[in-house]
Amino acid sequence: MLSDPQKxxxxxxxxxxxxxxxxxxxxxxxxxxxxxxxLLPLYVFLLQQSLTDEAAFMSVAHLMSSNAxxxxxxxxxxxxxxxHVYAGIRHIIMDFGIGESLAAARLSTWIxxxxxxxxxxxLSYFFFVVIA
Amino acid sequence: MKLFANTGTAAWLWQRLSALVLLVxxxxxxxxxxxxxxxxxxxxxxxxxxxxxxxxxxxxxxxxFCLLLHAWLGMWIVITDYIPPALRQLVLLLLGAYLIVLxxxxxxxxx
Numbered sequence: 001m002l003s004d005p006q007k008x009x010x011x012x013x014x015x016x017x018x019x020x021x022x023x024x025x026x027x028x029x030x031x032x033x034x035x036x037x038x039l040l041p042l043y044v045f046l047l048q049q050s051l052t053d054e055a056a057f058m059s060v061a062h063l064m065s066s067n068a069x070x071x072x073x074x075x076x077x078x079x080x081x082x083x084h085v086y087a088g089i090r091h092i093i094m095d096f097g098i099g100e101s102l103a104a105a106r107l108s109t110w111i112x113x114x115x116x117x118x119x120x121x122x123l124s125y126f127f128f129v130v131i132a
Numbered sequence: 133m134k135l136f137a138n139t140g141t142a143a144w145l146w147q148r149l150s151a152l153v154l155l156v157x158x159x160x161x162x163x164x165x166x167x168x169x170x171x172x173x174x175x176x177x178x179x180x181x182x183x184x185x186x187x188x189x190x191x192x193x194x195x196x197f198c199l200l201l202h203a204w205l206g207m208w209i210v211i212t213d214y215i216p217p218a219l220r221q222l223v224l225l226l227l228g229a230y231l232i233v234l235x236x237x238x239x240x241x242x243x
Binding site for chain 2: 044095130131
């Protein structure tokens with residue numbers, strides 16, 4: 001059977017792997033893309049309501065400024081959109097052959113994550129302070 | 133390069149062209165919404181309506197078309213990478229249906 005140590009099944013715990021930051025950005029780009037598409041119907045609905053008439057617009061505005069779960073979901077949605085856009089810009093710049101060295105790729109990855117962090121903070125400030 | 137050929141290179145190019153259109157639309161719309169708040173004011177129903185009518189309606193429809201294309205190309209890559217071949221056709225079909233419904237809904241919602 002599996003007496004030969006070379007042929008034994010190997011258990012791979014993916015959580016024990018250490019992924020390079022560039023790989024984490026790559027998968028984040030994909031996950032945020034899927035997430036944006038999955039959450040889009042909610043925002044299509046809110047957009048439709050907001051454009052119906054002024055009363056509906058005001059009720060959407062009120063919902064956005066008072067409903068905590070919707071605020072949190074919106075922060076997630078727009079932060080995901082920001083990461084997807086920043087990572088996409090980085091990708092297109094690299095398509096032109098700019099910043100393709102490992103050092104440059106790691107630096108641009110950090111820039112994307114820092115900008116996304118700033119976006120997360122500013123969106124949180126907007127939803128929980130500006131329109132609270 | 134043949135832009136309308138069913139090749140990986142054409143898909144690669146359309147993914148990026150649609151991304152650039154969406155980038156312009158997202159930056160413009162974000163700025164239109166953010167600017168009044170930066171002035172300590174708010175977005176009114178009239179200001180909001182202007183962003184989806186007239187010339188902006190045309191730009192919105194171009195962006196909507198690019199969104200559909202971009203989502204299809206991006207999801208096609210993700211699905212073919214992670215979904216087993218036996219389920220691939222079904223998942224792609226469901227994705228296509230989802231995108232068509234979303235496209236139609238957004239078209240109606242902003243008209």
